[in-house]
Amino acid sequence: MRRLIITNGDCAVAVMQSAGFEAEILAWRDVLHEGQIDSRLELESLSHLRASHIANLGWAEFEQVxxxxxxxxxxxxxxxxxxxxxxxxxxxxxxxxxxxxxxxFFSLSKILRSSTTLSLLDNATYLGRCTASSIRDLTPKLKPVDQIQLELANSAWLAFGFENPELWSLLKQRDLSALPFLSSCVTRVMQEYPCIHTGLSRSEFQALQVIGSGIVKPGKVFAACQQLEEAIYMGDLSFMLVLNALMDKPEPLIKSSLEGQQICASNFASHKLSITSKGQSLLGTTGSFTTKSQIWERWLGGVYLNKSTVWRWDDQRKLLIDITAA
Structure with a gap:
């Protein structure tokens, strides 16, 4: 009997191997919350797009990815x-x-009509932190995937990779319980849109808060920001993008002791960060944000966020709004 385990990355793979799992283990190494997603593309074409993005960030060579x-x-x-x-x-x-x-991908196949069984772990556990024993104990938490889950995932994936975020935000009006962690995922993605009050993503604002509290080393800022998350999802390379976005704005919100140097893996530990007067003023912002040039330009799923983006996260009403709508 051939068994395939698909999981999130190499840390989980290492734990499973130490636990003696008799299976082929496949790591899904892609940071999908960074860079463009076009969910209309077939798997191979999207993988090419993703490899180009990862290479452009300098995280790895295109050929290898x-x-x-x-x-x-x-x-x-x-x-x-x-x-x-x-x-x-x-x-x-x-x-x-x-x-x-x-x-x-599986929603486009006929896997539920085949002899191959498909199951999904339904448990709030950080796999990379498990021991060999504790990860084996999670096996009973696997549940068969059904057609409702496949259809819901298909709708959500197409919405995530669409050029307008309205379909993604409308997911919150649906019953998402078939995939128990989808609702919080939908919300967390929306929180990465510019906030209507500050113009910052949640990740940016959290980093600004931590640095404003007097924590100056990027590694410690990263650790403190992780503690502010309901579910930790961001790696250090992604966090460096957040810090650089705060430094690179027309009116920088933070500055570094290494003036003029971007934060990267090779100098991460050498920077000492501080908040600027502009950054300090945003920490107390309660009104409407109007400085569009301060918005972090980047892809989030299928949406390119820039100064022309009309969608904002309303952290009081907990929804995305179109600021041009009447």
């Missing part, structure tokens, strides 16, 4: 060669977006 994705995708497309396929993912946004992509 492209090869890794090609190898990963070939295993997924050969799903019918396995008797059992298990999706082991965590409850945070990073993992739940991966779950949506994978279930979207």
């Amino acid at each position: 492209s090869l890794d994705f090609k190898t990963r995708d070939s295993v997924l497309k050969d799903w019918h060669a396995f008797d059992h396929i298990e999706l082991w993912f965590e409850h945070d946004m990073y993992d739940q977006l991966q779950v949506l992509q994978i279930l979207h």
